[in-house]
Amino acid sequence: MTISIVATEEERNGIKFKNLHNEQLVQGTTLVKRGFAHMQKHGVIMDVTTVEQAQIAEDAGAVAVMVLDKLPYDVRKAGGVARTASIKVIEEIMNEITIPLMAKCRIGHISEAKILEVIGVDMIDESEVLTPADEENHIWKWDYTTPFVNGAKNLGEALRRIEEGSSMIRTKGEPGTGNIAEAIRHIKQVNNDIRKLRSFYFDKDDQELIKFSRELKISYPLIKETAKLARLPVVNFAAGGISTPADAALVMNLGCDGVFVGSGIFKAEDPVQRAKSIVLATTYYDDPTIVMEAQKLVDEKKSLLGLDTKSLELRMQERGPMI
Amino acid sequence: MSNIKVGVLGIQGDIEENVLATAEALKKLNLRGTVESVRYSESIADLDGLILPGGESTVIGSLLSIQGKVFQTIEKKITEGMPVLGTCAGLIMLSKRTYDKVVGETKQKLFGMLDVVIERNAFGRQHESFEADLEIPVLGKEPFRGIFIRSPIVNNVGESVTILTKLNDKIVAVKQNNIIGTSFHPELSSDRRLHELFIKDIVGFRKD
Structure with a gap:
């Protein structure tokens, strides 16, 4: 089995049976949901707000687009409450592109998520970029046939989201800043925690493993699976502040399976070139010559200027339920 | 016989999953061989068999047009008879012509050696993706669990194309000489018979 299926709930409302003549099809299984995320690997998922941007993203080689009402940078500037994107825009984009389409819903907002499922978005991002609707609970994602992606700052958050039914994890980073420092911190945090787990597993120290599972508030089988795999049991992307091809290569070199780019492309002054070059650098991340060629396609004077993450009024990564 | 060299095109998609599935199939067939992700034309020129993995065909196609030499090497190897397995996006890449169910004709880059017309996203969007048992006679009586993710179909x-299986009258796996193409993802289930079929093709190819 090439997909981990540990921590999959038994009574899943998201699973649907469909009969076609003699054949029975099963939809919304863990394999089908996590499998979708596996198909995104080594790819770049781009934030878009219009049909034109979605078309640019597809032509540049995006593996999927994420539809928002405002790019994270503009969410920050506008203030107020950020909600899920307009249905009309999502539908327009759906009719124009062939690659998968994702959209964000507010943390804990079951109805926004159900709406996105009914329209048929391919993956739902329960995202801290939007204003959380529930400060206590995330969505119980086993109730959906559509797969979810969730953000995480550390291993505990990542595994808790997986236990709730998330099919893919991304780092939280600090969206809309053009600053990659927070994403790097989150990637390293997860990597270091997994390193620790792996050493407990190799030493067959079950007592330390179960202690870790209690500290992180995760079930023991999921901790053991993570330790055994020596990586997250689902696909893990980097997100938050990626602006240049070199940024994409950096996060890929740290072991991420792919990247989300938010404001970094369409808030730059050279979006077409930038989108293409980030795709190239993501595939050939470990080949400095090709990453250099990709970096050559962009002009640093045209990059998103960016923000210092230390002096932010709004820290998106801190929003939402603590557990 | 010397080691069999299998490559999985390492541009985008579920590359590691195909590497693992192939390694398991080699072991099951008791064959000595190596399997690795390949992205350069030099390493592809050296292969006995190539897998085009699942992923997004538009992405793999657009990166291959930037890396033109890689594209040409693959084209040449397939023409020379090297066995190739394409799953989902890989099937699309191999086809002669492809169009999308909603958007219609697409201008994506294809190898075009497999004499089929492909309808992309034919079963609909992700929430309509599914698992189902398939009867594939060349693999034996035991049904094969097909994992279909935003899958294309062969229209x-x-x-010269042999139909390996259909699902509800829709063609979902085909073979044309050295080319095998599937709409579903054999690398995601635990059944290795399809990868074994591909490896047996490689063994036959090396004998010729």
Whole structure:
């Protein structure tokens, strides 16, 4: 089995049976949901707000687009409450592109998520970029046939989201800043925690493993699976502040399976070139010559200027339920 | 026989999953061989068999047009008879012509050696993706669990193409000489018979 299926709930409302003549099809299984995320690997998922941007993203080689009402940078500037994107825009984009389409819903907002499922978005991002609707609970994602992606700052958050039914994890980073420092911190945090787990597993120290599972508030089988795999049991992307091809290569070199780019492309002054070059650098991340060629396609004077993450009024990564 | 060298095109998609599935299939067949992700034309020129993995065909196609030499090497190797397995996006890449169910004709880059017409996203969007048991006679009586993720289907086949299986009258796996193509993802289930079939093709190819 090439997909981990540990921590999959038994009574899943998201699973649907469909009969076609003699054949029975099963939809919304863990394999089908996590499998979708596996198909995104080594790819770049781009934030878009219009049909034109979605078309640019597809032509540049995006593996999927994420539809928002405002790019994270503009969410920050506008203030107020950020909600899920307009249905009309999502539908327009759906009719124009062939690659998968994702959209964000507010943390804990079951109805926004159900709406996105009914329209048929391919993956739902329960995202801290939007204003959380529930400060206590995330969505119980086993109730959906559509797969979810969730953000995480550390291993505990990542595994808790997986236990709730998330099919893919991304780092939280600090969206809309053009600053990659927070994403790097989150990637390293997860990597270091997994390193620790792996050493407990190799030493067959079950007592330390179960202690870790209690500290992180995760079930023991999921901790053991993570330790055994020596990586997250689902696909893990980097997100938050990626602006240049070199940024994409950096996060890929740290072991991420792919990247989300938010404001970094369409808030730059050279979006077409930038989108293409980030795709190239993501595939050939470990080949400095090709990453250099990709970096050559962009002009640093045209990059998103960016923000210092230390002096932010709004820290998106801190929003939402603590557990 | 010396080691069999299998490559999985390492541009985008579920590359590691295919590497693992192939390694398991080699072991099951008791064959000595190596399997690795390949992205450069030099390493592809050296292969006995190539897998085009699942992923997004538009992405793999657009990166291959930037890396033109890689594209040409693959084209040449397939023409020379090197066995190739394409799953989902890989099947699309191998086809002669492809169009999308909603958007229609697409201008994506294809190898075009497999004499079939492909309808992309034919079963609909992700929430309509599914698992189902398939009867694939060449693999034996035991049903094969097919994992279909935003899958394409084969709409039209040329004379030299053998249909390996259908699902509800829709063609979902085909073979044309050294080319095998599937709509579903054999690398995601635990059944290795399809990868074994591909490896047996490689063994046959090396004997010729």
